[in-house]
Amino acid sequence: MRLERAIERLEMVPCLRFGHRPTPIEELPRLRAVLGGGPRILMKRDDYLGPGFGGNKVRKLEYLLEDAKLRGVEVVITCGGEKSNHARVTAAMCARLGMGCVLVLNPAARGHAGLEPANLALDRLYGAEVHRVAGRAERAATMESLAEEYRRSGRVVEVVPLGGSVALGALGLVAAAAEVAEQLRAKSVEIDYLFHCSSSGGTQAGLAVGRQLFPEIGRQLIGVSPDDEAGAIASVVGGIVRGIGERLGFGVGELDERVTVDDGYVGEGYGIPTPECEEAIGLLARTEGIVLDPVYTGKAMAALLGWIRAGRLAEDETVLFWHTGGQLALFYVPEGGV
Numbered sequence: 001m002r003l004e005r006a007i008e009r010l011e012m013v014p015c016l017r018f019g020h021r022p023t024p025i026e027e028l029p030r031l032r033a034v035l036g037g038g039p040r041i042l043m044k045r046d047d048y049l050g051p052g053f054g055g056n057k058v059r060k061l062e063y064l065l066e067d068a069k070l071r072g073v074e075v076v077i078t079c080g081g082e083k084s085n086h087a088r089v090t091a092a093m094c095a096r097l098g099m100g101c102v103l104v105l106n107p108a109a110r111g112h113a114g115l116e117p118a119n120l121a122l123d124r125l126y127g128a129e130v131h132r133v134a135g136r137a138e139r140a141a142t143m144e145s146l147a148e149e150y151r152r153s154g155r156v157v158e159v160v161p162l163g164g165s166v167a168l169g170a171l172g173l174v175a176a177a178a179e180v181a182e183q184l185r186a187k188s189v190e191i192d193y194l195f196h197c198s199s200s201g202g203t204q205a206g207l208a209v210g211r212q213l214f215p216e217i218g219r220q221l222i223g224v225s226p227d228d229e230a231g232a233i234a235s236v237v238g239g240i241v242r243g244i245g246e247r248l249g250f251g252v253g254e255l256d257e258r259v260t261v262d263d264g265y266v267g268e269g270y271g272i273p274t275p276e277c278e279e280a281i282g283l284l285a286r287t288e289g290i291v292l293d294p295v296y297t298g299k300a301m302a303a304l305l306g307w308i309r310a311g312r313l314a315e316d317e318t319v320l321f322w323h324t325g326g327q328l329a330l331f332y333v334p335e336g337g338v
């Protein structure tokens with residue numbers, strides 16, 4: 001009863017319908033064959049969602065920007081790295097809504113002389129106002145001072161936190177779990193392991209709640225870190241799960257806030273591809289014609305391949321890998337060129 005009411009509440013929350021749904025679930029038989037067996041592998045193609053070149057951020061922003069629109073927000077301010085997918089999709093969706101978009105961006109982990117990340121060029125193309133800061137630590141204060149400036153000039157401003165990873169944004173991934181559950185029912189498939197990349201926590205929090213509402217989406221949810229230590233991500237995810245619980249009418253402690261995060265595939269740090277990540281990107285491209293990204297999904301796929309090769313997943317099990325997008329991080333354009 002509690003679960004049914006939660007699903008009803010979720011359906012009542014206003015959200016934009018910019019993304020193309022349902023995104024497909026595809027089977028990866030050639031990858032499985034190259035691996036010499038192991039579990040059946042399926043992939044949820046959220047890279048095909050659409051707006052701003054797609055990815056998981058669309059699902060969060062559909063809730064966050066609809067809420068902002070209903071409150072009369074005129075300018076949205078958010079932050080990330082120069083290759084941020086969240087920043088790019090925010091810029092694209094704000095353009096479509098006729099809202100101003102201000103981005104506070106710190107340098108990418110790796111630069112190339114005379115070139116800039118395609119994501120950064122697209123931010124400007126979508127009409128966003130870009131402010132560069134020297135490092136991650138400066139982002140929050142810069143967003144606040146820009147917000148203050150805009151407010152003083154009489155504009156209605158909203159600061160969207162990093163990655164849109166707050167309970168309202170994460171509802172997009174709870175709804176995505178409902179979408180997947182319906183797709184799996186139609187295929188008569190149940191998932192044993194759901195793998196995805198987990199960083200600012202909203203995706204994992206939404207899927208963790210979604211899994212409690214729709215258990216067929218995965219017996220176990222494995223978030224793979226591209227940057228931070230597992231305990232730090234798990235604790236942020238737990239907080240967002242609590243916030244989702246409040247929004248969906250669960251009492252304190254009714255939702256399980258514990259999640260599994262694997263931080264064994266980070267390598268040297270955020271945005272620095274590991275040899276395993278590069279191998280995963282090449283293997284998926286050659287076997288299935290699917291492109292992963294070097295910051296998030298490449299590392300998440302490296303983890304899945306690592307688990308399979310270590311015999312941690314059985315032949316009769318099924319894995320769903322969530323492709324959260326981000327492939328534009330592979331590309332650079334001439335500085336100021338677009």
Ligand SMILES: Cc1ncc(COP(=O)(O)O)c(C=O)c1O
Pocket residue numbers: 055056085086163165197198199200201202203204293296297324325326
């Ligand atoms: C392509 C991609 N995958 C996965 C993630 C991780 O999602 P989350 O920040 O919700 O943990 C992000 C964003 O950080 C992303 O851009």
